[in-house]
Amino acid sequence: MSSHNxxxxxxxxxxxxxxxxxxxxxxxxxxxxxxxxVNIFDLWPLLLVLMGAWILLxxxxxxxxxxxxxGITRGSIESATLEINSGEIDVQIRGLQSRNAExxxxxxxxxxxxxxxxxxxxxxxxxxxxxxxxxxxxxxxEMGLSLDLPWQIVFSSHxxxxxxxxSQVIMQNALxxxxxxxxxxxAPPEAFxxxxxxxxxxxxxxxxxxxxxxxxTIEGGRFFDIHVDEDRYHNAGEGVYLSRNADDNLxxxxxxxxxxxxxxYLT
Numbered sequence: 001m002s003s004h005n006x007x008x009x010x011x012x013x014x015x016x017x018x019x020x021x022x023x024x025x026x027x028x029x030x031x032x033x034x035x036x037x038v039n040i041f042d043l044w045p046l047l048l049v050l051m052g053a054w055i056l057l058x059x060x061x062x063x064x065x066x067x068x069x070x071g072i073t074r075g076s077i078e079s080a081t082l083e084i085n086s087g088e089i090d091v092q093i094r095g096l097q098s099r100n101a102e103x104x105x106x107x108x109x110x111x112x113x114x115x116x117x118x119x120x121x122x123x124x125x126x127x128x129x130x131x132x133x134x135x136x137x138x139x140x141x142e143m144g145l146s147l148d149l150p151w152q153i154v155f156s157s158h159x160x161x162x163x164x165x166x167s168q169v170i171m172q173n174a175l176x177x178x179x180x181x182x183x184x185x186x187a188p189p190e191a192f193x194x195x196x197x198x199x200x201x202x203x204x205x206x207x208x209x210x211x212x213x214x215x216x217t218i219e220g221g222r223f224f225d226i227h228v229d230e231d232r233y234h235n236a237g238e239g240v241y242l243s244r245n246a247d248d249n250l251x252x253x254x255x256x257x258x259x260x261x262x263x264x265y266l267t
Contacts, residue, residue, distance in 0.1 A: 081153070085129050093163070107143035147168050153175075153176070164176060165186040171188045178202050184205045
């Protein structure tokens with residue numbers, strides 16, 4: 001596996017520059033009695049406002065130089081598991097942009113979260129853990145998966161969005177879950193076992209590419225609404241939807257959706 005610095009401009013010091021400017025300005029106003037009876041030390045929440053604005057605009061607090069790209073060669077691997085515990089970090093996965101029989105996975109991760117790799121015979125198990133990253137690092141994790149072997153994916157997030165474009169990926173099975181966060185899933189062309197998608201508080205969006213043969217079963221409570229594009233799906237029973245105009249030569253992909261608070265969108 002190889003890694004190197006992500007080629008981006010380091011903008012980290014700008015946050016501290018802004019803080020110094022604000023603090024200096026408040027002290028100057030206080031010295032000239034322009035703040036009246038206001039105690040400038042009561043304005044400390046402004047620091048939180050600035051930090052929050054920085055995170056919203058930039059998506060991270062630590063410098064970009066802390067991020068690495070990586071790539072792992074496939075070798076003799078014939079199947080793989082990708083396990084991610086992302087905490088509050090957003091995760092994006094997709095198939096590799098080009099078919100490369102020598103590449104197993106490629107992407108980017110935060111400092112300290114380099115994927116662990118274990119192999120057993122011809123199976124690879126990769127694991128990424130949020131607790132290994134700096135706690136102020138919120139930049140997305142992005143992964144590209146090999147198109148030439150079946151994948152098992154196990155993703156969990158307690159506060160973050162998961163985007164999984166599996167439209168070119170062969171799947172063994174999947175378990176994708178969030179505590180508070182949306183899930184966007186594009187169905188794969190083939191899955192040997194069911195894909196399970198769960199969210200406690202968040203929307204679940206499932207996209208079925210044209211001609212893909214997909215059956216979606218929705219298990220939701222009274223606070224979990226269902227929105228279905230009737231041009232793309234037809235109701236095959238209570239909570240069961242089949243994709244329209246599917247290619248019968250393609251294998252059936254089973255997706256099971258479960259939610260507590262939020263909405264399910266089938267498009």
